[in-house]
Amino acid sequence: MKPITQQFFTDLEKKLWTAADKLRSNLDAAVYKHIVLGLIFLKYVSDAFEERQRELREQFTHPEHDYTMDPDQYGGAGTQEYEENIAAELEVRDYYTEKNVFWVPVEARWQTLRDCAQLPPKAPLPWNKPGKDEPEEMRSVGWLIDNAMEAIERENARLKNVLNKDFARVQLDSSKLAGLIGHFSDTDFASREYKGQPLDLKSKDILGHVYEYFLGQFALAEGKKGGQYYTPKAIVTLIVEMLQPFKGRVYDPAMGSGGFFVQSEEFVERHAGQIKNGKNGKRDISVYGQESNPTTWRLAAMNMAIRGIDFNFGSGHADTLLNDLHPDLRADFVMANPPFNMKEWWNEKLSQDPRWIVGTPPQGNANFAWLQHMLHHLAPTGSMALLLANGSMSSNTNNEGEIRKRLVEDDYVECMVALPGQLFTNTQIPACIWFLTRDKCNGFALNKKKRDRRGEFLFIDARQMGYMKDRVLRDFTANDIQKIADTFHAWQQGEGYEDIPGFCHCAKLDEIRKHEHVLTPGRYVGAAEQEDDGEPFSEKMQRLTKQLADQFAQSAKLEAEIRKNLVGLGHEVTLP
Known part of the structure; x- marks a missing residue:
């Protein structure tokens, strides 16, 4: 990202979050999350509509364009009849839907919403007939937003049951909602320059970035609950960079707000020039997902709509393990x-489920149920990545050890990555990533053929990587992600890979059998080599012993001074 683009996003994030965070004193984070993200979505669809409208107006008035309206037929350019006909033509729905732009009716357009939010209490709403009586609740800003959401859903089948329409039910003063609309209105989501420098951004890029930023901030504010819908971006990016989903069907059975789909789409866009299949890499993937939480399901659907990603999330929310909405995928x-x-998670109807490829999962832990559900849904040459607790790599409780043994012996496991602690907002449980595939002798990574990897397993220990972004959360740098992904790809392709003590190791099946099919990377990568500083051991020991003695002496001197000062103040003190 260019420095000016990064500065633009940083300033935009700060401005919008400051405005939205004013609601925190009035609403719980889980509630005002949907208020703010709903308004961001409304702003996006309206901006996209207006952007298309400006394009159409230019085309209607351009003398050499196919859509040109001959002004001579309407009394000449600038006449009332000419302008009225252009205005009528701008309201033709097909002009928008042909470009995959959501049709936004008048009452749902951002400018209309902004104007109505500022209307005097008794002023009629602009789309109603003069003199028509309006219930008092129609004067609230919450009702106006709900009405806009309903209108958009009604006019766009893809958004049916997706949008939040509970603004009127939230106990929030209309003036606060009107103020938030005003703050969002003052922001140009179609910026082409910033501080005198050009920005190569579309409104979709800006709104998508803002949406992702807000999801992360809300996840931090909600703590444990926030982790139910938001996976830290660095982890999502790491998995996507390792799997390289450049073409085909992408599936997330526990999709949350859809972060993996967003990163997959961005990956394809970044690498479109390297992909020979298809003229437009963006259309080379399709996404499928499922989510059990209804509000999170809506967040994901809005997340896709903001980015123009076609999606199949089923008809609504549902429990993936008990009610698979994509059984044939x-x-x-x-x-x-x-x-x-x-x-x-267990139900007796799952006892003979065909998804249990390598054994029935224990009823008290769904880790291997998720893993086998995903494995069941893999195409013959498909690949998968799954975040699980570290216990999954070594536990022998309730058949888990036998399931892991079968996964290894049947050669499904490709790579294990141990992650550092403190990566997640919602749990301190140490985590790892399982990479599995149905076919270790075929496949492509972008345009490069993968080598035959049967009987081989890669272990990566990334526990010492990353940095503390604040007092409680760790994050990966771009270089960390690149190093791990490059190691994985070099191993897959057989180009430039070598074992690095303390970091990565390629193990054969017999080696894993010796460890009784435990898959903890630390058992295989060994300890990192220590650099020889050239100082003889005896001299180093003598130097360090003297240094320790000096520190003990200094500590005793400081303790005596503290005792003396405390006694002088009339305090009796007993130090350990």
């Missing part, structure tokens, strides 16, 4: 971050 790439160690 065989995906090329499957990625997920399901709840760790989920206990309450």
